[in-house]
Amino acid sequence: MAEILTKSRARNIFYGGSLFFVVVFIGLTINSHRYVVNVSTAGMPLTPAVALGKHVWERHSCINCHTLHGEGAYFAPELGNVMTRWGVLDDPQTAYEVLDGWMAAQPSGIEGRRQMPHFTITDEEMRGLAEFLRWADQTDTQGWPPTDAG
Amino acid sequence: MKYQSQKVALAYFLVAMGLFGIQVLGGLLAGWIYVSPNTLSTVLPFNIIRMIHTNALIVWLLLGFFGAAYYLVPEESEREIWSVKLAYLQLAILVIGTLGAVGSYLVGIHGGREFLEQPLWVKFGILVAAVIFLVNISLTVLAGRKTAITNVLLTGLWLLALLWIFSFINPDNLSLDKMYWWFIVHLWVEGTWELVMAAILAFLMLKLTGVDREVIEKWLYVIVATALFSGILGTGHHFYWIGLPSYWQWTGSIFSAFEVVPFFGMMSFAFIMVWKGRRNHPNKAALLWALGSATVAFFGAGVWGFLHTFHGVNFYTHGTQITAAHGHLSFYGAYVAMNLAIITYAMPQLRQRAPYNQVMNMISFWLMTGGMAFMTFVLTFAGTIQTHMQRVVGQNYMDVQDQLVLFYLMRFGAGIAVVLGALLFIYSQLVVRRELIAPASSGPVAEDAA
Ligand code: HEM
Ligand SMILES: [Fe+2]
Numbered sequence: 001m002a003e004i005l006t007k008s009r010a011r012n013i014f015y016g017g018s019l020f021f022v023v024v025f026i027g028l029t030i031n032s033h034r035y036v037v038n039v040s041t042a043g044m045p046l047t048p049a050v051a052l053g054k055h056v057w058e059r060h061s062c063i064n065c066h067t068l069h070g071e072g073a074y075f076a077p078e079l080g081n082v083m084t085r086w087g088v089l090d091d092p093q094t095a096y097e098v099l100d101g102w103m104a105a106q107p108s109g110i111e112g113r114r115q116m117p118h119f120t121i122t123d124e125e126m127r128g129l130a131e132f133l134r135w136a137d138q139t140d141t142q143g144w145p146p147t148d149a150g
Numbered sequence: 151m152k153y154q155s156q157k158v159a160l161a162y163f164l165v166a167m168g169l170f171g172i173q174v175l176g177g178l179l180a181g182w183i184y185v186s187p188n189t190l191s192t193v194l195p196f197n198i199i200r201m202i203h204t205n206a207l208i209v210w211l212l213l214g215f216f217g218a219a220y221y222l223v224p225e226e227s228e229r230e231i232w233s234v235k236l237a238y239l240q241l242a243i244l245v246i247g248t249l250g251a252v253g254s255y256l257v258g259i260h261g262g263r264e265f266l267e268q269p270l271w272v273k274f275g276i277l278v279a280a281v282i283f284l285v286n287i288s289l290t291v292l293a294g295r296k297t298a299i300t301n302v303l304l305t306g307l308w309l310l311a312l313l314w315i316f317s318f319i320n321p322d323n324l325s326l327d328k329m330y331w332w333f334i335v336h337l338w339v340e341g342t343w344e345l346v347m348a349a350i351l352a353f354l355m356l357k358l359t360g361v362d363r364e365v366i367e368k369w370l371y372v373i374v375a376t377a378l379f380s381g382i383l384g385t386g387h388h389f390y391w392i393g394l395p396s397y398w399q400w401t402g403s404i405f406s407a408f409e410v411v412p413f414f415g416m417m418s419f420a421f422i423m424v425w426k427g428r429r430n431h432p433n434k435a436a437l438l439w440a441l442g443s444a445t446v447a448f449f450g451a452g453v454w455g456f457l458h459t460f461h462g463v464n465f466y467t468h469g470t471q472i473t474a475a476h477g478h479l480s481f482y483g484a485y486v487a488m489n490l491a492i493i494t495y496a497m498p499q500l501r502q503r504a505p506y507n508q509v510m511n512m513i514s515f516w517l518m519t520g521g522m523a524f525m526t527f528v529l530t531f532a533g534t535i536q537t538h539m540q541r542v543v544g545q546n547y548m549d550v551q552d553q554l555v556l557f558y559l560m561r562f563g564a565g566i567a568v569v570l571g572a573l574l575f576i577y578s579q580l581v582v583r584r585e586l587i588a589p590a591s592s593g594p595v596a597e598d599a600a
Contacts, residue, residue, distance in 0.1 A: 007371065054322055071328065073264075074470065
């Protein structure tokens with residue numbers, strides 16, 4: 001690459017090429033943003049309860065043990081499809097009750113088993129959390145995860 | 151040390167090393183909880199410990215980059231830093247922010263986006279510190295000699311600070327949240343940080359091998375071009391399963407496959423420069439870290455990234471211990487080791503204690519690198535079993551985890567080696583002042599081999 005590729009040519013290729021890819025990326029981002037809003041997550045309305053549930057999820061940093069759509073920590077089960085696993089995806093009331101029961105039973109205190117902390121969560125927040133997990137579960141994730149085990 | 155203001159770097163490196171210690175101790179504790187899950191479970195749950203582990207890592211790597219910039223920019227630009235006071239003010243803001251974040255985490259106040267858990271005021275503090283830094287460094291560079299190394303370094307640092315804006319954008323729509331979250335996480339480690347890494351590597355090669363600047367800087371532009379050409383659209387490898395369009399499956403697969411190229415480039419570059427170079431610089435430990443970093447980054451980011459980047463593979467491995475294996479070796483090789491390389495290079499000058507004590511430092515390299523390699527292997531084995539049992543057979547997550555105990559035990563052992571190496575490294579930088587063995591007198595030392 002001695003003479004054809006001089007330093008200043010290499011520099012121009014770097015700046016010019018990068019700019020090109022940034023522009024393409026921004027275009028695809030706009031398209032993806034619209035797709036998420038109008039298609040992949042449109043199956044269930046993003047209600048105030050769902051938004052509240054997301055804040056509850058964040059406030060307790062569930063992501064630093066669990067994965068959600070495969071992202072997060074790998075210490076505890078995937079929760080993007082937990083409502084499917086529990087068979088309550090289409091049943092808000094049972095979803096809330098099962099989740100509430102699960103959370104109340106933590107920490108299990110079983111020796112040698114990974115522990116989930118106890119969280120102080122109001123009824124309204126718990127309903128939101130269940131709605132949030134149902135909302136996440138109905139997202140079109142291109143067929144992921146491969147099995148219900150998550 | 152040619153310029154007085156380079157001294158600023160010392161303070162940055164000291165804080166960085168302190169956080170490095172906290173990071174690896176936090177990691178060791180988290181690793182122990184995998185082995186003995188009831189440890190501290192009601193006092194200090196796993197999620198808090200992991201937050202401290204990952205946040206300490208990110209902050210100390212950034213502090214290292216800032217320190218590296220304050221060290222090398224004066225030499226490249228041939229002038230003092232624009233304002234030493236601002237540089238210390240920036241550090242003070244970052245230290246207060248870090249202490250504030252750790253304190254908040256311990257009392258249960260934190261956000262819930264992975265790696266971005268800092269309270270809002272800390273995020274603003276980071277932004278302010280970044281702006282101070284960019285102004286300070288940019289004014290220094292603009293007033294002085296412009297080199298490819300400072301061009302690339304500044305491009306990387308400006309862009310990474312710009313991307314930080316996305317830490318304030320958190321849509322209620324989870325899929326959008328995830329998409330914009332990757333703008334920081336992926337475009338940092340597989341884009342802007344690569345620019346910083348390549349610039350530091352180029353600086354070290356310039357100093358350690360004595361190869362002609364023209365040659366080094368041409369390599370540098372080619373490497374960073376391949377990094378951004380592959381890495382920007384390579385972001386798509388995180389967009390397969392989070393609710394984004396299906397075209398990301400082939401876009402992400404194709405472009406991210408090419409992300410191996412810059413890492414292969416950096417490794418080849420480092421070795422070729424060393425072979426070509428005539429200079430026999432006495433700081434052998436810095437050379438070891440620089441070559442080691444480029445090599446381990448190639449394996450951790452390049453090879454282990456490639457391993458699960460195609461969507462057909464990622465469908466099964468996504469979010470398993472395979473991901474953890476890759477995350478560990480890539481961060482270590484590319485960013486931890488490159489930071490330790492520039493620290494190893496700069497410290498003797500900053501503390502005026504050349505000729506160099508290198509034995510301990512080199513032992514710490516092998517301890518840490520060996521430990522990280524072993525950890526990566528056992529996590530990869532664990533991840534392979536997990537992928538098969540959970541994603542193919544469909545066995546329940548917790549049941550599969552119960553079968554992986556042996557691997558987690560070995561991971562903990564590897565973690566001990568890494569922690570010992572890290573502590574030894576810090577000790578060798580801070581305490582040891584005299585030569586342990588006489589330096590081998592092999593060949594002439596170029597007179598400007600600073
Ligand atoms: C030094 C550079 C790199 C670093 C520091 C790094 C680090 C990481 C980390 C920490 C994660 C996990 C993120 C999370 O979900 O929490 C990750 C995921 C991933 N990385 Fe990298 N990476 C690097 C380079 C690469 C390269 C070059 C490739 C591809 C060739 C790659 C492919 C991937 C893929 C496919 C995932 C997603 C894994 C999954 O689906 O769970 N990485 N990386
Ligand atoms: Fe990535």
